[in-house]
Amino acid sequence: MKNSHTTLPGLPGETPIALGIDIGGTKVAAVLVGPDGTVIARERGPVAPQSNQSALDSIFAVADRLLESAPAARARLAGIGAGAPGGVDWRRGVLTGATNLAWHDLPLGQALSDRYGCYAAVENDVNVAAWGERSLGHIIMSTVTSNSADAAPIDHLAFVTVGTGIGAGLIEDGRIVRGKRGAGEIGHIPLLDNGVLCKCGMSGCLEAVAAGPAFGAAGRDAAARGESPRLLELAGGDPAAVSAVHIIAAAQEGDSAAQRLLGREGHYLALAALICWRMLDPQLIVFGGGLSEAGPPLFDAIWANVRRLRPHGPDPATYILPSALGPDAGALGAAALILRPEPGFLAAGLVTH
Ligand SMILES: [Zn+2]
Structure with missing residues (x-):
């Protein structure tokens, strides 16, 4: 029995690439991920959480460098997922605020979608890591076949x-x-x-x-x-x-x-x-x-x-x-928001330019 992953409408081509961004209190880590969860390229840099603009600039700097390092993947970019600490209004793609971080009501999803011309999904960092473990980490192989295309995600x-x-x-x-x-x-x-x-x-x-x-x-x-x-x-x-x-x-x-x-x-x-x-x-x-x-x-x-x-x-x-994903759980989970969209995002949470 073949398991079909839910896909986003209008993904370019057969082999979409997702950019996953893990935003922490001191650093940003980003990965470009292929449709099977393989990391194509990675980049990291400091985060500047003193204001909305400085935070955005530091996130853009890492994403820009990553995309410049992989132009072929850039052409197939289907969307960007991001995870961040603290409060996140996932329906609007807005970081509402976090202890020790000065950003407030930062419209990250819209900013990413506008800058890179693709879908964007933003979620709390722990939820993102959970989604990554579920979608790209711990999966149950079908008992019918060992074909990896039949791997089924854990639902609970x-x-x-x-x-x-x-x-x-x-x-x-x-x-x-x-x-x-x-x-x-x-x-x-x-x-x-x-x-x-x-x-x-x-x-x-x-x-x-x-x-x-x-x-x-x-x-x-x-x-x-x-x-x-x-x-x-x-x-x-x-x-x-x-x-x-x-x-x-x-x-x-x-x-x-x-x-x-x-x-x-x-x-x-x-x-x-x-x-x-x-x-x-x-x-x-x-x-x-x-x-x-x-x-x-x-x-x-x-x-x-x-x-x-x-x-x-x-x-x-x-x-x-x-x-199963270790220190990459945040960035890979963010990419998984695009590659294996969570039902809530398909219904309401994807920001488009
Ligand atoms: Zn407590």
Whole structure:
């Protein structure tokens, strides 16, 4: 049975190319992607978020360089997808604003469409990464044939990003779950009765104890208290220099304080996974973001805690997986908004020049 992907109206030619842009707080990464998800070219540069105009200029600079580097692909450009942090009015292609970033009601979709003469789609960065994992990352091959053209996307997926913050992009029945203004803020569920104040104004949030900065801070505290000589050694003798990478390395070497911190992190992220499971009943729960790059030691800790908390469930290693797209999830997911359009965009969210 052949799976036919929904396509945009009026795509030029048989082999459309999409440009995907991942906009962060400090940098812009962009990729040109072929119809099968292959990266043709990539480019990156700093973002200047001080104003709407400076942000646009820095995004254009990266996209211009990328398109100039691949003129043949430029001629087949079907559209541009972009993901950005904070509030996004995806129907209008407008970035409404984000903490620490000064842009406000930035009409990015229209600006991209006008400048490059193609479709544009703009979405929140975590939703974009979830869409990328669903459309170009974790796909189920048809049981009938091993032909990659028959690969079917996952229709129920939770993507949990663990980096400077914790959040989830949720895919339900092949659609992005958006809520009223922004669904999936699982980092700000006040799970813990620990009195730790979160930047969102509540206390006991998962993000305040389990995001990358909190994990690193716990390691620095342990080193400063003299609990882990090995952690201190890895950080060059300076407790203030201890990072998440050092904690994971020390834990793998058998350091008991670092193993305790990694085990606690695994417990917190297991809670995040189980919240997604109970709320959405997804086929897959995918972890991405900077801290997830720690790889097997972190996933072993997550899986061990899920096995403990859900002893009669399926093996968590079969449904809780690392990102298939890794650091490219944002840019590839943005391209996937064009190559494998999300139903909402087909109905209402594509900006045209
Ligand atoms: Zn919070």
